[in-house]
Every structure is written in C-alpha cells, then in structure tokens.
Amino acid sequence: xxxxxxxxxxxxxxxxxxxxxxxxxxxxxxxxxxxxxxxxxxxxxxxxxxxxxxxxxxxxxxxxxxxxxxxxxxxxxxxxxxxxxxxxxxxxxxxxxxxxxxxxxxxxxxxxxxxxxxxxxxxxxxxxxxxxxxxxxxxxxxxxxxxxxxxxxxxxxxxxxxxxxxxxxxxxxxxxxxxxxxxxxxxxxxxxxxxxxxxxxxxxxxxxxxxxxxxxxxxxxxxxxxxxxxxxxxxxxxxxxxxxxxxxxxx
Numbered sequence: 001x002x003x004x005x006x007x008x009x010x011x012x013x014x015x016x017x018x019x020x021x022x023x024x025x026x027x028x029x030x031x032x033x034x035x036x037x038x039x040x041x042x043x044x045x046x047x048x049x050x051x052x053x054x055x056x057x058x059x060x061x062x063x064x065x066x067x068x069x070x071x072x073x074x075x076x077x078x079x080x081x082x083x084x085x086x087x088x089x090x091x092x093x094x095x096x097x098x099x100x101x102x103x104x105x106x107x108x109x110x111x112x113x114x115x116x117x118x119x120x121x122x123x124x125x126x127x128x129x130x131x132x133x134x135x136x137x138x139x140x141x142x143x144x145x146x147x148x149x150x151x152x153x154x155x156x157x158x159x160x161x162x163x164x165x166x167x168x169x170x171x172x173x174x175x176x177x178x179x180x181x182x183x184x185x186x187x188x189x190x191x192x193x194x195x196x197x198x199x200x201x202x203x204x205x206x207x208x209x210x211x212x213x214x215x216x217x218x219x220x221x222x223x224x225x226x227x228x229x230x231x232x233x234x235x236x237x238x239x240x241x242x243x244x245x246x247x248x249x250x251x
Contacts, residue, residue: 014030015065036200042214084169140164211239
C-alpha cells in the first residue's frame with residue numbers, strides 16, 4: 001500500500017504488530033500523520049500508545065508492518081540515535097532538563113551542532129545563532145526567564161523548556177507524551193496554544209488523557225484500543241462513538 005497515503009504523510013504506519021510474551025501490544029496498527037499536522041492520540045491504559053511511540057523512535061522493533069518517515073525513510077531499519085538525527089523528537093511525560101543550567105543554556109545544549117565536550121568548552125556556544133534560540137524561547141513562553149536556572153522553574157515551565165529543547169533541534173515530527181499531567185489549569189491552556197502554534201512548521205503527535213486539553217487542541221483525534229485504531233476523526237465524532245464510550249470514556 002505504498003501509495004498516496006505514504007507520499008503525503010510525514011509518518012506512515014501500516015499493519016504494524018508487536019507482541020511481548022504472547023501479548024499483542026500493537027495489533028495490525030495503521031496510522032498516517034500529515035506533514036505539519038497536529039494529532040491527538042487517546043485510549044485506555046494498555047491500548048498501545050507507548051508501544052506505538054517506541055516503534056516510531058526505534059526503541060522497539062515491530063514484528064510485522066511498515067513504518068516510513070517523510071515518505072522515504074524505513075524506520076524499522078534505523079536505531080534510536082539515527083531516528084533522532086533524521087528529524088523525530090520525543091518528549092516523555094516527566095521533563096528532563098539540565099536543572100543546574102540556565103533556561104537559555106538548556107536550549108544551547110540542545111541546538112543542532114557539535115556534541116563533543118571539546119566543542120562545548122571551546123567556543124561552540126559562540127557559534128550558535130542566538131536569534132534562533134531567542135525565537136524558540138519566545139515560542140515556549142520563556143523569553144523573560146532565559147537567565148533563570150531551569151531547576152527553579154515550575155513543572156509546567158519545565159515541560160515548555162523541554163519542548164523548546166526539541167524545537168531547537170528543528171525536528172520534522174515531535175512526539176509528546178502527556179504534556180499537561182500535573183499542570184495548573186492556566187498552564188494547561190497555554191500548552192494547548194503552544195502546541196497549536198508550532199504545528200504547521202512541525203508535525204506534532206500528542207498522547208494525552210485529559211479530554212478537555214484534547215478538545216482545546218482542536219485537531220484530528222485517534223483513539224487506540226487493544227493495539228489498533230478504534231476510532232478516528234474530530235473530538236466530537238470520537239467522543240460520540242459508542243465503542244469509544246464503552247472502552248474509554250464511560251457513560
């Protein structure tokens with residue numbers, strides 16, 4: 001099925017299955033994400049959401065199926081490091097920032113370029129385009145906090161900083177896992193605006209349980225169940241789906 005869905009998708013999963021000790025974590029999963037698209041992934045615990053992210057990023061190898069990035073790269077043949085370099089960034093639920101460094105230096109450490117200790121110590125920082133870093137700081141709502149130590153940020157601000165660290169690497173696709181868990185209401189609302197604003201320049205796939213946050217994203221929603229797609233469409237259509245109500249949302 002290497003057709004229009006493949007060429008128009010930044011991410012193409014077709015008939016992907018993964019088993020662990022006889023348990024099918026992914027069961028013939030097919031999913032296509034367009035270039036610059038914002039997509040929300042929902043579903044009950046054990047639906048396959050994390051395994052889906054793992055096979056996309058090379059952490060887990062699928063038993064069967066095709067996973068193609070940017071219309072040409074077979075992700076099943078790539079390792080985690082290679083996948084990160086070709087333009088896929090993943091943000092886990094718990095933020096991992098360099099707490100002893102400033103907000104700005106966290107971004108500088110993340111920017112594409114030499115990663116060696118030598119280059120960091122002897123001038124790499126001066127080679128980074130400062131305007132690029134400042135642009136990212138504004139996008140992630142941290143422009144006024146660039147000199148603040150990252151460890152002193154609120155939980156929500158640390159999440160934004162980590163999103164900024166991914167953006168600094170200019171990925172074509174961001175995978176974001178439960179970004180608003182533990183956030184205040186105002187931080188949750190701002191995060192929806194942040195992710196909406198970066199879609200278009202980047203494709204963004206968000207795994208989330210907070211349905212009010214998913215609604216605020218105002219994007220196509222995919223509900224997974226038992227390792228495959230149960231329903232897909234607008235938040236209103238998916239929320240009204242009888243099978244989604246039965247297995248996930250409840251009555």
